[in-house]
Amino acid sequence: MITDRQVQAPRRSRMDAYLQVLHALMLRDMRTRFGGSYFGYAVVVLWPVVHTFILVAIYVFRKVPAPVGDSRALFFASGAVPVLIFQYISREVMKSVLMNKPLTYYPQVKNFDVIFARILVEIVTGFLGLMLVFLILVAIGVDPRPADPVMAVGGYLAAILLGIGIGTINVGIAAFFPGWLMGYALFGLIMYIASGVFILPNYLPEQIYEILKWNPALQIVEWVRLGYYPGLQIQVDYMYIILFALTSLSLGLLLERHVLRKRS
Structure with a gap:
């Protein structure tokens, strides 16, 4: 007679094996960028941070006034960071299958596993980059705390979700072109x-x-900025951003399931 424990054991072993594959893919992903070491991963984290502060420094040194608030650095960073999070995630997820194609020849590794591992790595990278931006702002005497933390965090999460959605659909496009x-x-x-x-x-x-509001990146910037400047006279279409991201993700997964797998 088969007990529940015996039924659950194979399921647990399959899950353990999948988690080990996912863990190995993430570690390989982190080690194979910028020099093949974990120190290279630090470059991946620092890259968007440096990008952000180069842009901020240009406008600060040119003494371009912030359209709202007292801090130029905070205003420009609150716009640059969510857009860069979205763009870096969408670009790196797109490159996941192309860069790890030989791994999919192993029966244990599927295209979806490679994409999912890259998504997890990019989420961690995005949060580490955001924390570094906050620490640098504190170091230069700027208070990075938003007036409405829930609103600001929601905007950052939306940037991550949009990056995953666009990146996933880009995987299918890049497979053909x-x-x-x-x-x-x-x-x-x-x-x-x-x-x-x-x-x-x-x-x-x-x-x-x-016309510009059709650009979801613009609405993400406005979403985050509402967390820092609640008095801004803007209306963010939250449903549009979320549906845009989820629709992109759904289309990307459909391409992976019905098109990309057949080409593999």
Whole structure:
């Protein structure tokens, strides 16, 4: 007679084996970037942080006034960080299968496992980068605490979700058109310029502002900034951002299941 414990044992062993595969993929991912060591992973974390503060420094040293608030650094960082989190995650997730294709020849490793491992690594990387930005702001005498922490954290989480969704659908596109790696860099630059990192887009003419609001990156910036400046006269379409991200994720998973696996 088969007991419940005997039934659960194979399930647990399969789960343990899957977690070991996922853990190994994450460790390999962290070690194979920038020099093949864990110190190279520190470069991955620092890269968007340096990117953020180069942009902030340019505007601070040029004495460009912040459109709202007393701190230039805080205003510019509150716009740059969520956009960079989104862009770095979407780009790195896109490259996951292309960079780890030989691993999928092993029967234990599927394309989805490689994508999922890269997503987990990028989530950790994004949070570590955000913490470093906060620490640097504190070190230069800027208080990085948002007036509405729930609103700001929600915006950062939305940036991560959007990056995962766009990155997943990019995996399917890049499988057919490897040149999309370069094409997405150009597309991402356009999204970045149109995201309102260094301005308040709601000050633009209404017709232009309504067109720009179709860019989910812009609405993420406004979402985060509402956490720092609750008095801003802006309306964020939270449902649009979440549905955009979830729809992208769903399409990406469908491509992985019905198209990418057949090509493997």
